[in-house]
Structures are given as C-alpha cells and as structure tokens.
Amino acid sequence: MVDSKQQWKAWLYLSPAIILLLVFTVWPIINTVRLAFLEGYNALEATWGATYNVGIGNFTKVLGFREFKTCLVNTLLLTVLTVPISTILALLIAVALNSIKPLQKFLQTIFFLPYVTNSIAIGMVFAAMFNIIGLRPDGLNADSWGIINNVIMFFGGEPINWINANSGYWANIAVMTVYIVWNALPFKILILLGGLQSINKQYYDAAKVDGTPRRRVFTRITVPLLSPMLAYVFITGFIGGFKEYSSIVGIFGEKMGPVGDPYRLNTMVGYIYQVLPDTDYGVASAAALILFAIILLVTLINMQVSKKRVHY
Amino acid sequence: MEKNNKIMQEHNLQSVSAQQSVLKIVVKAGTYLFLGIMALIVLFPFYWMIISSLKSLEEYRENIPTLWPRVIIWSNYAEAFTEASLGQLFLNTAYVGIVSTLLSLVITVLSAFAFARLEFKGKNVLFAGLLATMMIPGELFTITNYATINQLGWMKTFTVLIVPFLVSVFYIYLLRQNFLQIPNELYLAAKVDGCGDLKYLWKVMVPLALPTLISITILKMMGAWNSYVWPRLVANDDAHRLITNGLRNAFTATTGDVNYPVQMAAVAIVSAPLFLVFIFLRKYIMKGVSRSGIKG
Numbered sequence: 001m002v003d004s005k006q007q008w009k010a011w012l013y014l015s016p017a018i019i020l021l022l023v024f025t026v027w028p029i030i031n032t033v034r035l036a037f038l039e040g041y042n043a044l045e046a047t048w049g050a051t052y053n054v055g056i057g058n059f060t061k062v063l064g065f066r067e068f069k070t071c072l073v074n075t076l077l078l079t080v081l082t083v084p085i086s087t088i089l090a091l092l093i094a095v096a097l098n099s100i101k102p103l104q105k106f107l108q109t110i111f112f113l114p115y116v117t118n119s120i121a122i123g124m125v126f127a128a129m130f131n132i133i134g135l136r137p138d139g140l141n142a143d144s145w146g147i148i149n150n151v152i153m154f155f156g157g158e159p160i161n162w163i164n165a166n167s168g169y170w171a172n173i174a175v176m177t178v179y180i181v182w183n184a185l186p187f188k189i190l191i192l193l194g195g196l197q198s199i200n201k202q203y204y205d206a207a208k209v210d211g212t213p214r215r216r217v218f219t220r221i222t223v224p225l226l227s228p229m230l231a232y233v234f235i236t237g238f239i240g241g242f243k244e245y246s247s248i249v250g251i252f253g254e255k256m257g258p259v260g261d262p263y264r265l266n267t268m269v270g271y272i273y274q275v276l277p278d279t280d281y282g283v284a285s286a287a288a289l290i291l292f293a294i295i296l297l298v299t300l301i302n303m304q305v306s307k308k309r310v311h312y
Numbered sequence: 313m314e315k316n317n318k319i320m321q322e323h324n325l326q327s328v329s330a331q332q333s334v335l336k337i338v339v340k341a342g343t344y345l346f347l348g349i350m351a352l353i354v355l356f357p358f359y360w361m362i363i364s365s366l367k368s369l370e371e372y373r374e375n376i377p378t379l380w381p382r383v384i385i386w387s388n389y390a391e392a393f394t395e396a397s398l399g400q401l402f403l404n405t406a407y408v409g410i411v412s413t414l415l416s417l418v419i420t421v422l423s424a425f426a427f428a429r430l431e432f433k434g435k436n437v438l439f440a441g442l443l444a445t446m447m448i449p450g451e452l453f454t455i456t457n458y459a460t461i462n463q464l465g466w467m468k469t470f471t472v473l474i475v476p477f478l479v480s481v482f483y484i485y486l487l488r489q490n491f492l493q494i495p496n497e498l499y500l501a502a503k504v505d506g507c508g509d510l511k512y513l514w515k516v517m518v519p520l521a522l523p524t525l526i527s528i529t530i531l532k533m534m535g536a537w538n539s540y541v542w543p544r545l546v547a548n549d550d551a552h553r554l555i556t557n558g559l560r561n562a563f564t565a566t567t568g569d570v571n572y573p574v575q576m577a578a579v580a581i582v583s584a585p586l587f588l589v590f591i592f593l594r595k596y597i598m599k600g601v602s603r604s605g606i607k608g
Contacts (some may be wrong), residue, residue, distance in 0.1 A: 119540075
C-alpha cells in the first residue's frame with residue numbers, strides 16, 4: 001500500500017508543522033537542558049565568545065537563592081491548598097447537580113461561566129472586592145472597607161487587611177486561594193459531571209433495592225466509579241497549580257506582592273520570567289528544569305497512587 | 313391476634329415510607345440550597361464588576377456600599393476606553409487572533425489529514441513523539457524561544473506573537489481522531505472519481521469535521537484574547553501590545569485609592585466578548601475543553 005507518492009505527499013503536508021515544532025519545541029528542549037548544565041551561562045557574554053564549564057553550578061545557584069525558595073514555598077503552598085479544596089467542592093457540586101432535574105442545565109451553565117474569563121481581568125475584580133480604600137495608619141478606620149470586609153462586619157467579625165500595604169502573608173494567601181479555587185471549579189465540575197452522567201444507572205438501582213444508605217452509595221459506588229475522572233482532575237490540578245502565575249498578577253499586579261513588599265507572592269513560573277530578561281539563561285534554564293522535574297515527579301506519584309486506588 | 317400483628321406491621325411500614333419521603337424532600341431542599349449558594353458565590357464577582365463600573369467614584373467610596381448604583385454613570389465606559397486605549401489594543405488582538413487562527417487551522421488540517429489518511433514510514437513513531445511533547449510544560453520552551461526570537465530580530469513584531477504557537481499537537485490529535493471516524497471508502501471513491509487530495513479535504517473532510525474545527529477556532533481566539541505572559545515578554549510596546557497586557561499596564565495599581573469604577577468598566581469591556589462567545593458557542597467550548605484540560 002505504501003507507495004512513494006503517498007510518502008512524498010504526507011511529508012509535504014506535515015512539513016509546516018514539523019518545521020515549526022523543530023524550531024520552537026524540539027530545539028528548545030535540547031537547548032534548555034544544555035544551557036542548564038553550562039555553569040553561569042549568560043547570553044550576552046556568550047555572544048562575545050565566552051566559554052563555560054559543564055556542571056551543576058546553575059542548579060546549586062538557583063536552589064541557594066532566597067528568592068527562589070520563596071517562590072518554591074509559595075507555589076507548593078498554593079497548590080497544596082487549592083487542589084484538594086477545589087476538587088472536593090467540585091465533587092460536591094457535581095454530585096448535587098447530577099441528583100436534580102429541574103434547573104440542572106441552567107445551574108450547569110452558571111458554574112461553567114468562570115472558565116470563559118480572563119484571569120488578569122477577573123483578578124482585578126477580586127482585588128477590588130478585597131481592597132480597603134483610605135485605610136488610616138492606625139488600621140482601625142477606613143473610608144471604605146471593601147465588600148468582603150463589609151460582609152464579615154455584617155456578621156459581627158473584624159475587618160481584615162487582605163491585600164493592602166502592610167497586609168499579612170496568610171491574608172494574601174487566603175485571597176489567592178479563594179481566587180484560584182473560584183477559577184479552577186468550572187473545569188473540574190465539567191469533567192466530574194460528565195463522569196457522573198456516564199455511570200450506569202443499574203448500580204444505583206441495585207443499591208436502592210438493597211436499601212443502601214445514601215452515604216454508603218456515595219463512598220462505595222459514586223467515588224470508586226468516578227475515580228478515573230477524579231485522578232485526571234487531580235493530576236491536571238497539580239500541574240496547573242505548579243504553573244500558577246497570572247492569577248497572582250491579576251490581583252497583585254506585576255510586582256507580585258502587596259505595596260511595600262514586592263515579589264512576596266512570586267511563584268516558580270514568575271521567577272523564570274523575572275530572571276529571563278537579565279540574559280542569565282543558565283539560571284533560568286535550571287529553574288525551568290527543576291519545575292519540570294517537580295511536575296513530572298508529582299504526576300508520576302499521582303499516577304502510581306491512582307493505579308492502586310482507581311477502580312478500573 | 314395475628315390480624316392485629318399484621319395491622320401493626322402495615323402501620324410501621326407506612327410510617328417508615330412517610331419518614332423516607334420527608335427525608336427525601338429535606339435532602340432535595342438542601343441540595344438546591346447548596347447549589348443556589350454556590351451559584352451566587354460564583355456569580356458575585358461578575359455582579360460586582362458590573363455595578364461598580366456604573367457607579368460614580370463618590371458612590372463607590374461610600375462606607376456602606378450600595379448594591380445597585382443610585383445614579384448610573386455610563387461615561388465610565390467611555391473614560392475606560394480612552395484611558396486604556398482599548399481601541400488600539402482590540403485591533404492588535406483581533407489581528408493576531410485571526411491570522412494565527414487561520415494559519416493554525418491550515419496547518420492542523422493538513423497534519424491531521426496526513427496522520428489519518430496517508431501511509432508513510434515512521435508515521436506511528438512520529439505521532440507518538442508529537443504526543444510526548446504535550447507533557448512538557450511550556451515554560452521549558454520559553455527561555456530558548458526568547459533567545460531564538462532575539463536572534464531572528466522578531467522582538468516587538470506581530471510575527472513573534474503568531475508564529476511560535478501555530479502548531480498545537482493537541483489540536484492535531486483532536487482533528488485526527490475526528491478524521492479517522494470518516495469512512496475510508498469515501499476517500500477511495502473520491503480518488504476513483506479523480507478528485508484531488510486537497511479538493512477532497514475541502515469538500516468532504518472539513519465539512520464533516522466542522523464542529524471540531526469550530527471548537528479549535530474558539531479556543532485559539534480565546535487564547536489570543538487571554539494571552540499574557542509571552543506577549544509581555546516579547547512585544548510589550550504600544551504598537552503590538554495585546555489586550556490583556558494593555559489592561560494590566562493601564563491600571564497598574566490594584567490596591568489603595570484607585571479609580572475603581574473606571575477600572576471595572578475596562579474589565580467589563582475586556583470580558584464582554586468572552587461572555588458573548590460563552591452565550592452563543594458554549595457547546596463547542598465545553599466539548600473542546602472536556603477533552604483537553606488546557607485553558608485557553
């Protein structure tokens with residue numbers, strides 16, 4: 001069947017894709033690994049003919065930077081907080097949606113809405129909701145506390161300085177967690193609801209005949225049969241979490257932190273983009289490879305765990 | 313005695329089923345309550361964005377916020393439009409979005425056709441290799457691509473915003489799967505009739521795979537609209553800036569005493585096209601997304 005004319009044609013049709021992939025995907029993979037192991041590689045010096053030793057100097061250098069450690073801690077913290085919260089919440093919403101008939105399509109549409117948004121733009125809305133206007137130096141008075149604090153005060157709580165100057169680290173993290181979870185829900189609900197709807201109704205009918213309690217139906221039928229989707233949502237959630245960047249830019253701006261404390265909330269991806277224009281490609285490459293290694297490791301662990309746990 | 317027992321049993325059964333139906337109603341009500349509250353939380357930021365964009369600055373700064381603007385100030389929108397020069401940004405983004413979507417579609421259709429219909433040496437190896445690149449995070453490519461772009465002299469051009477992202481392995485994969493569902497007999501029949509590959513592709517394959525192509529188009533356009541990191545790195549000048557960057561650049565301050573009504577108006581303008589796409593083309597987005605897991 002394989003005639004030479006078809007061969008020739010196939011490669012012709014594929015050529016634009018292959019050429020672009022070679023230049024912008026394959027070469028970067030090779031080159032990034034190369035640069036990461038050239039100690040202290042700097043693009044500017046390299047054009048003047050500087051040569052570099054092969055070694056792991058870039059990696060030790062990056063890991064020694066205090067800024068990088070901040071980024072690593074922030075990234076890990078946000079991922080560990082947001083992935084379980086958003087997954088559990090999405091699971092509850094999906095199960096609830098699946099159990100109702102009237103309004104199901106309507107509510108499903110509402111829950112998908114945040115997916116089709118610009119994370120910078122809506123981040124600015126969240127900033128407006130948490131922002132305090134005209135905070136006095138004593139921290140006890142302000143012109144406007146912002147809608148979130150208004151709600152807290154309505155229920156008798158104390159207003160919190162969420163994102164303004166002199167705000168606490170954990171307040172910042174709380175705001176980021178809320179925003180990232182809000183942003184992550186639609187995709188997870190979509191996938192989990194799709195999974196729920198494809199579960200065979202016979203299992204539930206059998207449980208009904210046996211008079212199985214609701215909770216047991218959930219833990220023994222719904223969760224096991226949904227486990228492949230849960231694993232998928234978990235893995236993509238972790239990968240997304242480690243690449244967190246633009247949601248922070250949305251709320252805190254390009255300085256990645258509250259006024260007076262820039263880069264406090266910087267992440268690993270943010271770090272790579274921060275060092276890139278300084279032509280320190282060796283360091284940036286090492287940071288990118290570390291990010292890749294972490295993502296790969298977490299994905300492998302997740303897959304290993306889900307192999308044991310996933311029902312089928 | 314026996315009769316009595318039976319009546320007792322029946323009575324018990326009845327009260328059990330009555331209890332169950334009460335429980336059922338309570339659970340239903342709880343479910344709706346939970347979904348209603350969650351839906352309100354999800355919608356609240358949009359509501360806040362819209363009402364804030366219509367308030368006067370004085371009203372926005374009031375100690376106890378109003379839940380609906382007392383006086384609607386439409387001029388916030390005009391002010392936002394000029395302050396962030398949204399017109400120019402809109403044109404830039406539309407240009408990049410349309411050109412990159414069209415070129416990307418051509419490349420994707422040709423590649424998917426080759427993988428789905430043609431036989432050539434190394435086909436499976438090549439396809440597996442392409443799929444493997446999907447696992448690598450994009451940040452790994454950025455560093456070298458930044459250097460490559462610098463060497464090619466593409467900094468601050470539209471080319472740099474279009475060319476590096478023309479090929480999406482995921483879209484090729486998606487379309488190939490779709491093409492494979494089209495029976496091969498159609499292709500062979502067309503060949504017998506002397507119909508060329510490209511004509512067949514255009515007249516048969518493309519119309520049959522239209523839903524997938526629409527999904528790809530929407531996701532690609534949304535990608536241009538929402539892209540932030542790469543454009544900021546390589547083309548952040550007035551002539552080439554895209555809309556998301558423009559929005560962030562025009563309103564650098566997020567906290568403190570900001571003119572929020574105007575800022576929220578700008579955010580609403582930037583969000584509006586996305587909402588329109590959502591309302592009219594939601595089906596295609598959901599279909600594409602549920603198979604990808606990639607945002608934008």
